[in-house]
Amino acid sequence: MNFFKSHFWYHKSQRNGIFFLLISIIILQLVIVFGNFSSEENSDVNTPQVLAFHKQIDSLKFLEIENRKPKVFPFNPNYITDYKGEQLGMCIEEIDRLLAFRKTKKFVNSKEEFQKVTKISDSLLNKISPYFKFPDWIVKNSQKKQYSNSSVAKKNQSSFNKLKNKITTTDINKATAEDLKTVYGIGEKLSERIIKYRTKLQGFSFDYQLNEVWGLEKEVAEKVLAIFKIIEKPTIKKVNVNTVSFKELLKNPYIDYNLCIKIFNYKDEVAELQEISQLKNITNFPLDLYDRIVLYLVAE
Structure with missing residues (x-):
């Protein structure tokens, strides 16, 4: 008993202190339990200051991402x-x-x-x-080449303008011998030969027909076609392949004697051609000449 008594025996001031401590603890617990510590005002995250702050953070993130990317330096x-x-x-x-x-x-x-x-x-x-x-030498050569090409283009344009003032037309089917002689490489004989062949064809229908002129080199033909074009296609008189005579068919500039015989033999086999494209059915028919041969033929 004396042991417990020694622990709970206090004088008056000690008891008052213990009582005051208990009261303080109780009051503090009541404040914690029943007190309202929540903020009544909600923070606005859309204020200019907050938005500016977020924008600054985003820019810093973007800079960090860019800095992490591998840098590319000039390379060959x-x-x-x-x-x-x-x-x-x-x-x-x-x-x-x-x-x-x-x-x-x-x-x-x-x-x-x-x-x-x-x-x-x-x-x-x-x-x-x-x-x-x-390399620097490549860049310099490229610049020189561009300058050279530009100079050549200007020179060619200047030459073309001069020729244009001399010729009467740029239509190859209407050009005269004098017009054709303005092209470098075309003389008296070649100009007459071109006109003669044009008359035989009844006019040029395709540019590449110019290459068929005897003695006219490809480079010179290209110079001619750089100035003269087929502006108006010729009106060619066509003959009916079913009624044409052997002699008349031979007048076709692209049909020789052997092909003429093959066409007449084929007509005898089929009696009559319903379409001009049936010519392709002839054995060993020159398909590369078909587009020019049919300029003068029709199946009726």
């Missing part, structure tokens, strides 16, 4: 590796095309040639081509 596209190509966004097939081209000991010397070899898309080319760095 001839030496792209598999790893470098993947970083640039090229697929394996595009990289392999470039590597195969390089194995032939050739080099790409322009962004256009790079696209031609690799067959990359225009969007990817526009993205990576600003980083292409070719």
